[in-house]
Amino acid sequence: MxxxxxxxxxxxxxxxxxxxxxxxxxxxxxxxxxxxxxxxxxxxxxxxxxxxxxxxxxxxxxxxxxxxxxxxxxxxxxxxxxxxxxxxxxxxxxxxxxxxxxxxxxxxxxxxxxxxxxxxxxxxxxxxxxxRFYEGRYVVGTAAGHMTKSNIIGYVASFPIPEVVRGINAVARSARAVNPDATVKVVWVNSWYDPGKEADAAKTLIDQGADIILQHTDSPAPLQVAEQRGVWGVGQASDMSSYAPNNQLTAIIDNWDQYYIERTQAVIDGNWKSGDTWGGIKSGMVEMAPWNDAVPADVVAAAEKVQKAIVDGSLHPFQGPVINQNGEQVIPAGEVLDDGALSGMNYYVQGVEGSLPK
Amino acid sequence: MSDSMTILLAASLTIIGAATPLLFAALGELITERSGVLNLGVEGMMLIGAVSAFAGALITGNTYIGVLCGAFAGMLMALLHGYLTLTLMTNQVATGLSITIFGVGLSALIGLEFVGVTVEPLSNLPVPLLSEIPFFGTLLFDHNLLVYLSVALVFGLSFFIFKTRGGLILRAVGDSPESSHALGYPVIKIRYMALMFGGLMAGLGGAYLSLIYTPMWSENMTAGRGWVALALVVFATWKPWRVLLGAYMFGGVTILQLHGQGFGLDIPSQFLSMLPYLATILVLVLISRDRLKLRENSPASLGRTFRPTA
Amino acid sequence: MSFSLVARPQPSKLMVYLSPLLALILTLFSGFLMFSLMGIDGLDALYAFFILPISDSYGFSELLVKAIPLILIGVGLSIGFKANVWNIGAEGQLVMGAVAAGGVALFAYESESIWVLPAMMIAGILGGMAWGAVPAWLKTRFNANEILTSLMLTYVAGLFLSFLVHGPWRDPEGFNFPESRLFSESALLPIILEDTRLHIGMIIALLVVATIWILLSKTLIGFQVKVVGSAPRAARFAGFKEKGLIWFSLLLGGGLAGLAGMIEVSGPIGQLVPQVSPGYGFTAIIVAFVGRLHPLGVTIAGLLLALSYLGGETLQIEMGLPQAVTGVFQGMLLFFLLACDVLIKFRINMTQKASKTESVKQEASA
Incomplete structure (x- = not known):
């Protein structure tokens, strides 16, 4: 002044x-x-x-x-x-x-x-x-389908709610789109946050043959286990590469910055309106961390192609035919699961092992 | 090695990892309780141990120094418990719970700066030759220092409690502080020492979490393991080898239910997650039925304040 | 100068009331010091912690809402602690009470009957009692230590509730999210102060406190509880049935915890959710001891502990302090409260070392 x-x-x-x-x-x-x-x-x-x-x-x-x-x-x-x-x-x-x-x-x-x-x-x-974190998971699933040698993708899950189920299904669908033999193995830890137990679940999955670990729990523990065991892991919510410098395949980042700024601006300007925002990769709410240098270029290219297709709308992670675990068709080819069906998802698609706890 | 053997070995190694922090904390509490003091602050002491160990390792760059920091910090927390319950004669149950509240908060405060940081975990020290035996070599002779130490302590503490004069005095103090005092033993001093040993061990359990199990610091990372450790002491009827059994059983059932899920066991995961707790109750019931034997083990003055005649 | 504790010939009546005040003063003083060291205006912080949360009638009503379950569980547990029955699984008993009461509410969904609430209350009490009966049975029949069984059953109860709200009891219109339907109007506790959450549970809690007080001071079973706690051997000679007291303590403690669970789901929450209690069952153990296992003391301690949680939230909103600070401050407050009670039975001798003094033995439950 x-x-x-x-x-x-x-x-x-x-x-x-x-x-x-x-x-x-x-x-x-x-x-x-x-x-x-x-x-x-x-x-x-x-x-x-x-x-x-x-x-x-x-x-x-x-x-x-x-x-x-x-x-x-x-x-x-x-x-x-x-x-x-x-x-x-x-x-x-x-x-x-x-x-x-x-x-x-x-x-x-x-x-x-x-x-x-x-x-x-x-x-x-x-x-x-x-x-729309399932968009990020769909991109990751593409890379995972290419990279897995054992054809088993491990998934450390928290609670059986639609949000988590959607992510599991997205990974299974995209992995099988590039590798029909890929399966997803899920272990539920019944907690959002228990580093020890998350680590144990990751170890269990690796011991049972998984060579890529995804997680829908909050601590970096599963990723750390992936690093120790020399398999691929995927960061959750933020770029966790400091926990797994060699083995973080990528990370699915939650980015609320833009949305929070917009909504605050709207309140300041007096034009805030109630609504429902479900932001994906396109809006920047879901971000992919840089791919690990060790990932082959063609795999990165395939994943980025999928990412681009999701952004321009030519690909939807749940476009028909969507077939559930029992082989029943949920929607036929040519249709897309709408947001209502997505937000209440309570079934596994083909390629996910085990049965969903009801 | 066949596939199933590989999985069995891998699962066993995971169980050892899950059981070791419980074993440390429970063995420490066992000694504390043997002296007649009940310290319900194990969870808080473990957290303080975990954050201090992490800080120590991060600052010095040496994981072993980190382990020592964790042990020392756990001991300081126990000293606080001791000052309150032994010198100021506060109620042991309430003081222990307060120690936990305090420890959860203080550890989070100390750890505010450690978001996104990691340290080099403690490396394994394979025993030469023995570790090369197929299967059993890896299972038994290829671990980090703390795993060896935890098992050695089971034997060491068993020997101490039941075969040495020091152990006899400790038990006497826990069973009847009045007569021990009359015989000239410094009851309060012995209880202080037992408490501090308990804190040191809880600190080691915490260090194991933040330096080996998941080499990082995050708030509340013990996630209730201190409480399980407390239960294991009761489960063990105050005998070290039974703590070993209990910790490995608890860890074992936890890991096996995860494997069950991985193999597609068709039971809601919540019920599978209950198994370690239910198994602990069941086994306790089986071993508690002999009433007289149990009474010999349980420290008679547990939880009671003692004030020596001057 | 050395100081030592010298036993008083008789417990000081004055200190019974003075020691908590002294503890508060010490807490304020060291709190001021702690906050100032952190670079915050100590007085502002203390004001935000102790006064601001209850500076209006709404804040005060919230204090009561938070204290109700703590007091209910605390008085129930204090009976058991007096009789040396170590029920530390009140949290699980609360959860099972909530499950049973919630089950009734969901079964009677859209019923307008005035009997829904009484039925829920009975179900809640029975649910808590049932969960308290398991450790009682295991203790009396198999001699299994209740510290372990009651604690382990707490985890089982939490997972069982999780199973219910993730599965069979989840809201059919709720997009498969883990929570039950919102209870109908008839299953919600009436509000006794308009535009607040203060519900009729407060009156229930007061009635329970008064009943337990009478029970302890005027009835035979109350007398037995006290004798068993302070002189177990004498009790055995007098022919008191130890097993009966174990059952009585765990059923009473469990029943009241279950009632607290019912009050929570039918009061402030209004539905079944995965987490119905922020650890009331554990906090109530501290409440019981800080309240010296006396119904009136437990009531005051319940209010004080409730205030410490509200204060912690206010500190975060008003002063931008992390929650961790609350834990540290709460710990300090409890340490002082517990430590100052030493002055009831002892006095501080500042000048010389204690000479011959009488030995005083204190039971854990004293």
Missing amino acids: KHPFKKIVGIAATVAGLAIAGQSMAETKVGFVYVGPVGDHGWTYRHDIGRQAIEDKFGDQVKTTYVESVKEGPDAERVVRKMAASGHDLIFTTSFGFMNPTLKVAKKFPKVKFEHATGYKRVKNMSTFAG
């Missing part, structure tokens, strides 16, 4: 701000409710990177706050409400289990905007958003 002109502008801005009673010039407050610790390396960590992106972008104009490790259950509603009551304009709740608590608070605070990740309930002041 050394420059006299800047000072004048500053004073003018302050006066203007006071004049319109702190409406448009006031600091916008954005709150985040996280299900895990920001240091989980995975899901919550990436959301917090998104929060920091808002801070970087808007500077003093926006103030962000967060509460981490909020348990799904009775605590969630209290935390969301506390944020709404303490002057936040926009609140992101980033776990499925926060859906009903967020909805309850949204109804009581019509002026506050809410953004809930991975849910399906919306009202006028509550949006939903999620990433």
